[in-house]
Amino acid sequence: xxxxxxxxxxxxxxxxxxxxxxxxxxxxxxxxxxxxxxxxxxxxxxxxxxxxxxxxxxxxxxxxxxxxxxxxxxxxxxxxxxxxxxxxxxxxxxxxxxxxxxxxxxxxxxxxxxxxxxxxxxxxxxxxxxxxxxxxxxxxxxxxxxxxxxxxxxxxxxxxxxxxxxxxxxxxxxxxxxxxxxxxxxxxxxxxxxxxxxxxxxxxxxxxxxxxxxxxxxxxxxxxxxxxxxxxxxxxxxxxxxxxxxxxxxxxxxxxxxxxxxxxxxxxxxxxxxxxxxxxxxxxxxxxxxxxxxxxxxxxxxxxxxxxxxxxxxxxxxxxxxxxxxxxxxxxxxxxxxxxxxxxxxxxxxxxxxxxxxxxxxxxxxxxxxxxxxxxxxxxxxxxxxxxxxxxxxxxxxxxxxxxxxxxxxxxxxxxxxxxxxxxxxxxxxxxxxxxxxxxxxxxxxxxxxxxxxxxxxxxxxxxxxxxxxxxxx
Numbered sequence: 001x002x003x004x005x006x007x008x009x010x011x012x013x014x015x016x017x018x019x020x021x022x023x024x025x026x027x028x029x030x031x032x033x034x035x036x037x038x039x040x041x042x043x044x045x046x047x048x049x050x051x052x053x054x055x056x057x058x059x060x061x062x063x064x065x066x067x068x069x070x071x072x073x074x075x076x077x078x079x080x081x082x083x084x085x086x087x088x089x090x091x092x093x094x095x096x097x098x099x100x101x102x103x104x105x106x107x108x109x110x111x112x113x114x115x116x117x118x119x120x121x122x123x124x125x126x127x128x129x130x131x132x133x134x135x136x137x138x139x140x141x142x143x144x145x146x147x148x149x150x151x152x153x154x155x156x157x158x159x160x161x162x163x164x165x166x167x168x169x170x171x172x173x174x175x176x177x178x179x180x181x182x183x184x185x186x187x188x189x190x191x192x193x194x195x196x197x198x199x200x201x202x203x204x205x206x207x208x209x210x211x212x213x214x215x216x217x218x219x220x221x222x223x224x225x226x227x228x229x230x231x232x233x234x235x236x237x238x239x240x241x242x243x244x245x246x247x248x249x250x251x252x253x254x255x256x257x258x259x260x261x262x263x264x265x266x267x268x269x270x271x272x273x274x275x276x277x278x279x280x281x282x283x284x285x286x287x288x289x290x291x292x293x294x295x296x297x298x299x300x301x302x303x304x305x306x307x308x309x310x311x312x313x314x315x316x317x318x319x320x321x322x323x324x325x326x327x328x329x330x331x332x333x334x335x336x337x338x339x340x341x342x343x344x345x346x347x348x349x350x351x352x353x354x355x356x357x358x359x360x361x362x363x364x365x366x367x368x369x370x371x372x373x374x375x376x377x378x379x380x381x382x383x384x385x386x387x388x389x390x391x392x393x394x395x396x397x398x399x400x401x402x403x404x405x406x407x408x409x410x411x412x413x414x415x416x417x418x419x420x421x422x423x424x425x426x427x428x429x430x431x432x433x434x435x436x437x438x439x440x441x442x443x444x445x446x447x448x449x450x451x452x453x454x455x456x457x458x459x460x461x462x463x464x465x466x467x468x469x470x471x472x473x474x
Contacts, residue, residue, distance in 0.1 A: 070399035073388035075351055076335045078378045083333055085326040085366055087258075091249030091272065091304070095240035095315040097213050101126055102236065104206040105134065106229035109222060112236070116219050120211045120239065127236055129228065131207035138200035145193030152186035159183050215241040240315055245308040247272055247284065249321045250299040259289060259302070262325045270304040273320040274312050282312050286323065328366060332374045338384040339364065339372050348378065349385040349392050351400070351407050357385060359394040383407055 103109075107129035114126050162176040211217075218238040222228060228236070247270070251259065262268045268286040284306035293300050304321070306313055313319070338348050339362065346364050349357040363376035378384070385392065392398070400406065 070355065070397040071388060071391055072401060073349075073351075073385045073392070073398045074401045075383045075404060076338055076386040078332055078334045078374065078380055078382045078384060080330045080332055080380055083328045083331055083366065083368060083371060083373060084324045085258075085328060086368055087251055087255055087323045087325055088369075089249040089251055089321045089323065091247040091319050091321040093272075093313045093315055093317045093319060094246045094248055095215075095242065096244050096246050096305075097215070097241040098315075099212050099215075099239045100235040100237075101209060101211070101239060102230065102232060103127075103129060103209065103228040104230050105129060105203055107131070107133070107207060107227070109224050109226050109228050109236075112220060112222075112224050114217055114220075114237070116217065118217050119215070120217055121214050122211055124211045125208060126211055126217070127209040129207040129209070131204055134200065134204040134207055138197065138204050141193060141196040141200045145190060145197055148186060148189045148193050152183065152190055155179065155183045155186050209236065211239060213239060213241055214243075215239040242311060242313075242315070243308050245306050245313050245315070246287070247304045247306060247313070247319060247321060248301060249304070250294070250297070250301050251323070253293050253298050253300050255325070256289070256293070256300050258325045259286070259300075259323070262286075263289070269324050270306075271322045271324075272304075272306065272313065273322070275317075275319065280312060282306050282308065282319075328373060331365065332378060332380060333371045334374055334378065334384050335386050336367060336370050336372045338386045338389075340389055349389050349396075350378070351383045351385065351398060353407050355398055355400075355407070357392055357394070357396050357398055360384075 109127060110130055111128040112126070113128075114120060114124070120126070159176075159179045159182075162171055162179045165171040166173055166176040216239065218240070220237055221234050222232075222236050259268070263286065270284045270286055272282040272284065274280045274282060284304045287303050287305040290301040290303075302323075304323075334348065340347050340349070344361065346362040347359050348362055350360045351357055360377050360382075362372075362374055362378065365373035365375045367373070385398070388398075
């Protein structure tokens with residue numbers, strides 16, 4: 001049992017010794033006393049550790065304190081300008097009109113003169129069906145009408161005779177009236193014959209299939225020689241109208257008031273980013289808003305019209321849609337990358353004339369894809385850090401990127417209060433090492449000695465100038 005206890009104690013001592021060796025040299029009693037009294041230089045001399053020694057001092061210098069190397073950053077100037085309010089959505093391209101061409105009469109398909117993928121105009125011939133039977137039906141209807149017209153002409157002559165004889169009492173009035181009815185009956189039969197002719201002509205016209213719209217034909221579904229009829233469901237070919245073309249997309253229902261207000265004010269522009277076209281953008285306008293909000297998704301559907309003169313948009317494709325619903329006039333704007341987030345909300349680092357940064361809390365308005373509208377916290381002309389802010393904190397020294405103009409003018413937005421002695425830059429922890437984590441800076445103000453430095457003016461509680469009995473800070 002005793003051997004196990006001694007073994008555990010020995011391993012613990014070895015671990016502590018290895019940790020102390022890794023963290024730095026063991027402080028001498030004189031160095032500890034000098035460190036406790038606030039003489040950091042003497043403590044460094046007695047321990048043999050200087051500003052270039054390895055350990056926490058270098059980590060403290062990297063934090064960006066007053067003696068640290070300035071951190072390189074790029075900046076942007078807060079300025080007033082017009083900002084368009086853009087709503088992003090995912091849309092689907094739809095043909096403005098889609099027609100499936102089908103046969104309206106039965107017969108053998110004699111000819112399919114179009115080419116697949118061809119652009120056709122309204123009225124162009126797409127197919128021809130055997131028309132002989134329909135031509136015969138038309139001729140028969142015309143002959144029937146001619147027969148009835150001849151009978152009608154004879155009946156009208158008889159009617160005139162009967163009317164003259166009735167005046168001379170040669171025939172009864174009843175006979176004259178009967179002949180008058182016969183004429184009316186034959187006139188109706190002639191009209192029915194004309195209707196049959198029109199029907200037969202229509203059936204004959206159906207044997208020549210023409211394009212009902214301007215558009216692009218798809219793949220042919222039926223070849224010449226096949227028997228087609230009006231009951232076929234597949235159709236001969238599909239025609240889609242590509243110019244103009246439509247895009248349907250959805251927006252959250254919360255954006256509906258903005259969209260309706262913009263439509264009432266005038267034309268609402270829409271941009272469609274074509275995927276795979278290296279940033280090519282198609283321009284269009286919002287045409288209409290659906291009359292119903294989808295209760296399952298809480299979205300409203302919109303339809304936009306695009307001229308598509310260069311055929312960038314293709315039916316069925318997915319595109320990114322950007323709708324400009326409003327333009328904010330002369331608002332204060334900074335790049336979106338300059339906005340940082342912290343426990344207290346949004347803030348930005350403002351570069352001061354002395355090349356230090358000030359952490360300025362922000363009141364944000366509308367956020368776009370690359371800009372942020374600032375409603376409070378900045379003034380026009382303030383220069384904010386747009387990149388390189390990861391290692392910054394309040395009071396860090398910075399160096400502007402090559403080519404950027406130096407910061408001029410006084411400190412904007414109020415002066416920063418002086419930090420108490422012994423406080424790290426931008427930190428409320430005594431001895432915190434200039435922006436690094438507290439754990440890495442608890443080895444002393446200059447990163448040496450291995451003990452936490454007490455507040456200025458305090459006295460050690462030990463006797464003979466020895467440090468008080470307490471454990472080293474981890």
